[in-house]
Amino acid sequence: LYNVLEECHNQQHDTAATRAEQADSSSSSSLAAFMAQPEQRTWPLTGVVRQGAQLRNWMQLLRHNPPCTQTREADLWLNDPEVRAALHAAPRDMTGPWTICSDRISYTADAGSMLPIHKQLTRERGLRALIYSGDHDLCVPHTGSEAWTAAIHRKKQPTPAAASHKADDFAAADEADDAAAGIVTPWQPWYNSERPAQVAGYVVGYDSGMTYATIKGAGHMVPQTRPVEALDMFTRFINGQPLQPDRSEAS
Secondary structure, three states, X not given: OOOOOOOOOHHHHOOHHHHHHHHOOHHHHHHHHHHOOHHHOXXXXXXXXXXXXXXXXXXXXXXXXXXXXXXXXXXXXXXXHHHHHHOOOOOHHHHOOOOOOOOOOOEEXXXXXXXXXXXXXXXXXXXXXXXXXXXXOOOOOHHHHHHHHHHOOOOOOOOOXXXXXXXXXXXXXXXXXXXXXXXXXXXXXXXXXXXXXXXXXXXXXXXXXXXXXXXOOOOOOHHHHXXXXXXXXXXXXXXXXXXXXXXXXXX
């Protein structure tokens, strides 16, 4: 789910608690009962976030963490008393242990779609934004991220080129299509900092100051699965540099 081509870590994170959770057959029946109520369906079971809806996570739906997740290091670190004190988190005996998905936190959607917020922050407030997706993530697939980032910039439907057009006409049509889509930096590969540099993903830039990038071979937690590329992407964005260097720099 979070990294479709990665090895499943369930057996490596085998504890008495997870065995008890996974042995609870009521989790699947609970999910089936929930799905049988169309008016109750919301994220993460659909892509729609309705205003006023109660948002549920996988722990609340499945009664155990999502399958094939490995959080042993995070469990140990975030449940350490000294770490919790340094983070000003309540002690474990007050809140219970940290888990990657908790059924003790409840959220209610009060804004519905976030697309108007993204448009306001970039177009009206002039803030730069970086939206990225690992291309092996099936929890939040990169195809959906690409679709919504493109949709909020599209000004009009591009006019299809006629079959009788010449090659130069097609180049002009491509430029016109990019302008209609709000694209200032066309879709192209970007490279990591290794030598020789490798393709790290693909990137497109919009006239609002928003950049959308994919990270090749990364899952949902990009820094965990592609740390070099994640640091390159973050560093370049923070420093106001383009993700894609000159081809001469990438060779």
